[in-house]
Amino acid sequence: MNTADDLKLDEEVANSWVRIIEERFAIEIDEFRLAAFTRALTSFACETGEELEGLLKLFVSGQLDEAQRAYILHLATNHETRFFRYPPSLAAITEVCANLRRPPRVLSVGCSTGEEPYSIACSLLRAGHAGFTVHGTDVSQPCIDKARQGIYRGHPDLRADVAAPHGPNRIRFHAWVRDMVTFEQHNILAERPVNFPAPDVIITQNMLIYYRVETRHLILQKLAAMLPVGGHLITGPAEDGNWNPMGLKRMPNHLLNLFVRVA
Numbered sequence: 152m153n154t155a156d157d158l159k160l161d162e163e164v165a166n167s168w169v170r171i172i173e174e175r176f177a178i179e180i181d182e183f184r185l186a187a188f189t190r191a192l193t194s195f196a197c198e199t200g201e202e203l204e205g206l207l208k209l210f211v212s213g214q215l216d217e218a219q220r221a222y223i224l225h226l227a228t229n230h231e232t233r234f235f236r237y238p239p240s241l242a243a244i245t246e247v248c249a250n251l252r253r254p255p256r257v258l259s260v261g262c263s264t265g266e267e268p269y270s271i272a273c274s275l276l277r278a279g280h281a282g283f284t285v286h287g288t289d290v291s292q293p294c295i296d297k298a299r300q301g302i303y304r305g306h307p308d309l310r311a312d313v314a315a316p317h318g319p320n321r322i323r324f325h326a327w328v329r330d331m332v333t334f335e336q337h338n339i340l341a342e343r344p345v346n347f348p349a350p351d352v353i354i355t356q357n358m359l360i361y362y363r364v365e366t367r368h369l370i371l372q373k374l375a376a377m378l379p380v381g382g383h384l385i386t387g388p389a390e391d392g393n394w395n396p397m398g399l400k401r402m403p404n405h406l407l408n409l410f411v412r413v414a
């Protein structure tokens with residue numbers, strides 16, 4: 152059983168982790184997620200033969216490899232998602248893509264386990280697009296691995312036009328749909344560029360909220376720089392932290408933040 156001193160030490164180590172995660176990844180872990188994060192991290196530390204404090208030392212001294220660092224970031228972030236989560240975003244993407252003269256290219260940043268990119272694909276298919284690419288990126292390799300399988304619990308809006316039954320209560324997107332939805336493990340704060348040039352639309356929803364306002368603006372500026380002139384950037388309502396972009400025009404939309412690149 153833990154003594155009071157042990158508990159105090161655990162709390163200090165957990166707080167050090169939060170500080171370091173914030174410093175290194177610019178992610179904020181609030182008090183509501185702290186307990187879950189500490190539990191998950193303790194279990195990961197055990198798997199590597201360490202305790203929380205030992206793992207922290209390895210992390211700080213740069214002795215963890217990229218995959219281990221990425222897994223810690225996976226534990227520090229929230230991956231909640233669902234199909235057709237925010238219909239106004241899907242409507243905006245469909246509307247922008249209706250005016251393109253080539254197969255649309257849509258980038259979903261912070262796509263978690265793939266529900267968002269597949270929802271976009273369903274919307275484009277149902278709007279009559281025969282060809283397009285939706286590219287989902289997420290910092291979490293486990294999320295990307297799941298997304299690539301294209302297997303999910305059944306959902307009333309995932310019908311035979313896009314998916315087929317795959318065992319009890321499961322569906323799998325048809326192979327030809329999966330071919331049009333690609334995934335990449337990628338940290339949007341890293342220097343490496345996303346492997347998806349000239350997207351017509353970039354969407355990032357429910358990801359910026361975990362970052363400080365300055366970091367949100369940095370991420371948005373990076374995303375803006377990826378857009379060709381005429382390309383659109385979408386974030387959820389109130390997620391942009393009152394961003395005032397250069398070279399982009401804010402389009403009137405009271406349900407989301409919609410920007411178009413003008414220069």
Ligand SMILES: C[S@@+](CC[C@H](N)C(=O)[O-])C[C@H]1O[C@@H](n2cnc3c(N)ncnc32)[C@H](O)[C@@H]1O
Nearest residue numbers: 229230231232261263289290338339356357358
């Ligand atoms: C709450 S989920 C939102 C998923 C989806 N966009 C939605 O709205 O349903 C946030 C996702 O952002 C990812 N994420 C957080 N920081 C990231 C970063 N720096 N680069 C890429 N993805 C990141 C997390 O791993 C997580 O899967």
